[in-house]
Structure formats: structure tokens, C-alpha cells
Amino acid sequence: MALRFVSRGQWGAKPPKSVTKRAPSDLLGVAVHWFGTPRAAASHEGCAALLRSVQGTHMGPGGLGVASGGSDIAYNHAVCPHGKAFTLRGFGVQTGANGDSASNRDFAAVVFMAGTGDETPSPEALETLAEVIRMWQKKGAGPLVKPHRFFTGSDCPGPDLLGWVGLKPPPWKGRKATAARTPVRDETPDWLLDFIHWRLADGGDRKLRPKGLPKPLPASAHEAAARVERMVNLMGPQESFLDWAAWRLAGQKKEERPRSVPQQIPKVWRDAFRRLEKVFAGGSTSPARAASAAATDTGPVGRQTSLVAEPRATRAQLERHMLARPHGEYTETNVRRILGRYLTASKAAGLDPLIVVSQMILETGNLTSFWSQVPRRNPAGIGVTGEPDVGISFPSWDAAVRAHVGRLLAYAIAKDGESPAQRELIDEALAVRPLSETLRGVAPTLEGLAGTWAADPKYDGKIARIANEIRASSA
Numbered sequence: 285m286a287l288r289f290v291s292r293g294q295w296g297a298k299p300p301k302s303v304t305k306r307a308p309s310d311l312l313g314v315a316v317h318w319f320g321t322p323r324a325a326a327s328h329e330g331c332a333a334l335l336r337s338v339q340g341t342h343m344g345p346g347g348l349g350v351a352s353g354g355s356d357i358a359y360n361h362a363v364c365p366h367g368k369a370f371t372l373r374g375f376g377v378q379t380g381a382n383g384d385s386a387s388n389r390d391f392a393a394v395v396f397m398a399g400t401g402d403e404t405p406s407p408e409a410l411e412t413l414a415e416v417i418r419m420w421q422k423k424g425a426g427p428l429v430k431p432h433r434f435f436t437g438s439d440c441p442g443p444d445l446l447g448w449v450g451l452k453p454p455p456w457k458g459r460k461a462t463a464a465r466t467p468v469r470d471e472t473p474d475w476l477l478d479f480i481h482w483r484l485a486d487g488g489d490r491k492l493r494p495k496g497l498p499k500p501l502p503a504s505a506h507e508a509a510a511r512v513e514r515m516v517n518l519m520g521p522q523e524s525f526l527d528w529a530a531w532r533l534a535g536q537k538k539e540e541r542p543r544s545v546p547q548q549i550p551k552v553w554r555d556a557f558r559r560l561e562k563v564f565a566g567g568s569t570s571p572a573r574a575a576s577a578a579a580t581d582t583g584p585v586g587r588q589t590s591l592v593a594e595p596r597a598t599r600a601q602l603e604r605h606m607l608a609r610p611h612g613e614y615t616e617t618n619v620r621r622i623l624g625r626y627l628t629a630s631k632a633a634g635l636d637p638l639i640v641v642s643q644m645i646l647e648t649g650n651l652t653s654f655w656s657q658v659p660r661r662n663p664a665g666i667g668v669t670g671e672p673d674v675g676i677s678f679p680s681w682d683a684a685v686r687a688h689v690g691r692l693l694a695y696a697i698a699k700d701g702e703s704p705a706q707r708e709l710i711d712e713a714l715a716v717r718p719l720s721e722t723l724r725g726v727a728p729t730l731e732g733l734a735g736t737w738a739a740d741p742k743y744d745g746k747i748a749r750i751a752n753e754i755r756a757s758s759a
């Protein structure tokens with residue numbers, strides 16, 4: 285069947301802002317999409333306008349995940365429920381629809397112009413879709429046809445097309461084509477690994493194509509490359525994820541936030557980062573903690589000392605320091621218990637307990653201040669302004685310590701730089717007393733607390749002095 289595409293001029297497309305070329309023969313195959321939203325046009329007369337509006341969304345501010353908007357409507361081709369095919373980016377141009385850089389590089393994107401609740405695609409429309417796929421294959425694209433869900437885990441392209449893409453034999457294959465089989469002599473032939481390495485490591489660059497690949501390549505080889513790539517790329521767009529992870533590991537200073545990192549950190553990134561932390565958690569050292577501990581040497585505590593770090597003092601050092609000084613109405617056992625809570629909560633939050641406890645000692649005069657006594661139990665001047673009766677009381681030291689640690693963590697880590705566990709603690713602490721957005725992440729190191737947590741410009745130095753006294757006592 286000779287398929288005629290409705291051209292860009294015919295549907296009234298705006299010209300693209302830029303074009304990234306990608307030859308069909310460089311692709312592993314075709315990804316199938318639907319709109320989800322918007323839904324299908326009521327009649328074919330509305331199809332061109334529907335495409336223009338989708339193009340407007342994709343190219344508008346924030347479109348396709350780009351602040352200034354995407355370069356063009358995301359897909360290569362569209363098929364409408366009335367059985368017509370449209371040229372969008374067309375053949376030979378890289379798509380922006382598949383979800384990340386690897387899948388955009390490896391697969392064309394064809395969208396079915398319908399969404400949630402629309403009618404099941406007609407046989408005529410499905411035949412047009414099959415023909416568009418065959419045309420990509422004739423132009424050299426690999427044999428894979430994947431639902432968009434394969435790359436992102438989304439619902440796309442909806443229940444009907446998910447079923448259609450999975451049909452055996454595939455609806456886009458003629459009966460003769462399915463009969464052609466590639467003989468397989470070895471289960472893992474050398475060329476297969478060469479092929480996968482070339483696709484993944486060399487980006488399928490034609491100049492680097494390994495010699496000795498069979499012709500034609502069996503579909504299973506394309507399938508193997510696509511699956512390995514998905515495993516490698518589960519965390520999403522690689523470059524910006526790595527930028528984000530590196531920034532996190534370097535202490536996530538607000539002014540160093542990489543431009544490539546999106547405003548909203550996707551949940552998959554946090555999950556992936558947590559998985560990586562687990563993978564690299566040899567002993568109890570997460571890469572984040574190892575990096576920040578390494579970043580601040582083991583010398584004396586100073587203005588540049590990171591708050592997020594491995595403990596720099598032992599429990600015995602902390603106890604000896606506090607118990608050697610007056611500690612208000614608290615007994616020795618009380619003090620030990622309070623310190624125990626600080627050690628547990630600080631380590632769970634990733635903060636160095638030495639810094640947190642030193643701040644508590646400064647704020648409460650080693651637990652002698654009015655606000656630190658029962659029944660107020662305020663460990664760090666939280667909400668205390670100096671006016672009579674203005675401050676926050678805590679029902680238990682457990683609640684008090686969590687509020688202190690969570691609040692300090694909010695100062696130490698920029699918004700969206702925190703792990704889910706850290707976020708929970710921060711949310712809990714900021715529910716006790718809100719924190720201005722402008723103060724989030726101002727104190728990756730001690731000096732950030734001066735003038736913010738307390739008005740005192742020498743606040744950081746005072747905490748550092750206590751911390752160094754504690755460290756000076758033998759462990």
C-alpha cells in the first residue's frame with residue numbers, strides 16, 4: 285500500500301527551532317505512543333488543529349522538559365484514528381518523545397492521536413500505523429517495535445496499543461517476513477557483544493561500526509542491545525542525573541547547582557541514588573558521606589567544616605565534655621540519654637553529631653539555660669527570641685532532638701538535595717517551626733549558620749571552639 289503522509293505544510297506546522305539529524309539506519313527500531321491527553325479529535329477535520337496545539341505545548345515554555353521549550357513537536361510521525369498519517373519531525377530526524385537521551389537516540393517515535401477513554405483504534409487506523417512502522421524498517425531502522433512504556437514505565441501508548449504492539453506474529457510483518465529466520469550457530473557469538481558495546485558505548489556511531497557483524501542482524505541482537513541499554517539507563521537522562529549526583533556528593537552548594545539539573549528532581553533519580561548508595565555502602569560509608577568527610581579533612585573544626593559528614597567525635601568524648609561541666613537540672617543519666625538521642629538522630633540524618641551537639645551546648649549553656657530545662661526542653665533556641673515566654677517547648681527530648689537535627693539539616697542541604705529519609709525528618713522539624721525558603725541550604729558548612737540560625741556574626745566560630753574542645757579530650 286502506498287502511504288501518503290499529510291505534510292507539515294498541510295497541517296500548518298510551525299518550523300522547528302532546530303533539527304538533530306539521525307539516520308533511520310542508526311536506529312534499533314520504532315517506539316509507539318499515544319497522546320493520553322489530549323484525546324482524539326471528534327472528526328478528521330480537527331486533526332490538523334490538534335497537532336498544532338500539541339506542537340504549541342511541546343515548543344512552549346517548559347515543553348519536553350526544556351525551560352525554553354522543545355525544538356519541535358516531539359514525534360517523528362502521527363497516525364490519526366481516521367487512518368491518516370502525518371509527517372511531524374519525519375524520517376532522518378531524532379525524536380524528543382521517548383523519555384531520555386538513549387531512547388531518543390535509538391528509536392523513532394510514532395504517535396497515535398488518541399487518549400484515555402477514546403474508542404479502540406479501527407482496523408484501518410492500525411493498518412496505517414503498521415505501514416508507518418514498515419516504512420521506517422525499509423529505510424533501515426532496526427526491527428524492534430516498543431511501546432513507550434518500555435523506556436519509562438508510563439501507561440503510554442494505552443491499553444489497546446500495548447496489546448497490539450505485543451501481538452504475535454507482529455501486525456506490521458508480512459507472513460513471508462516472519463518465515464525468514466537467521467541461523468544461530470552460537471548462543472553468545474563474539475559479534476553480539478561487539479554489537480551491544482558499539483550501540484551503548486559508541487552511541488551507534490556509523491564510523492565505529494564493528495567489522496564482522498552478520499547481515500542482516502537478527503532481531504534478537506537488537507533486542508539484547510535495547511534491553512541492556514534500559515538496564516543501564518533506568519535512572520533516566522544520564523548526563524543530568526550524573527551532574528545532580530556529583531553535586532549532591534560535593535555538598536550541594538546552592539550556587540554550584542548544575543544548570544542541567546531540573547527544578548523538580550524526579551522520584552526515579554532519588555530512588556536510583558539510594559540504590560547506588562546501597563551498592564557502594566561498603567560497611568556503613570555511603571558515597572555521600574564518604575565524599576563530604578573527605579572534602580573536610582580530619583583537622584580542627586572551622587568555618588569551612590561540612591555539617592553533612594561522618595562523626596568527628598566519639599560518644600565518650602561528647603559525654604566527658606558535658607559531664608565535666610554543670611548541666612542544669614539534668615542528671616548524668618539524663619545527659620547520657622540525651623546524647624544517645626543526638627548520636628542516633630544525627631547519624632541517621634547524615635549530620636556530624638559533633639557539630640549538632642556543639643551547637644546544642646552553645647545554645648543551652650551545656651543544658652543550664654532556662655529554655656533547655658524541663659518542661660521546655662528546647663535544645664537550640666528554636667523560636668526563642670529573647671522576649672519573655674517566646675519560644676517552643678517540647679514534650680520529650682526525643683521530639684526536641686528530632687526537631688533540632690531536622691532543622692539543622694534543612695540549613696545544611698538545599699531543597700531537592702535531600703534523600704527521602706532526610707526529607708521526612710526535615711518536614712517533621714519544619715512543621716514544628718517553619719523555615720523561610722531562602723534559608724534552605726544556606727549552611728553546607730558551619731559559616732553558613734552565622735547570621736542565619738543566629739544573628740551573631742561569630743556564631744560559627746563559637747560552635748567550632750566547643751567542637752574542638754570536645755575533640756581535644758582523649759577518646
Ligand SMILES: [Zn+2]
Pocket residue numbers: 316317318381432440441
Ligand atoms: Zn509516549
Ligand SMILES: [Zn+2]
Pocket residue numbers: 327328329331364365366367368
Ligand atoms: Zn484524523
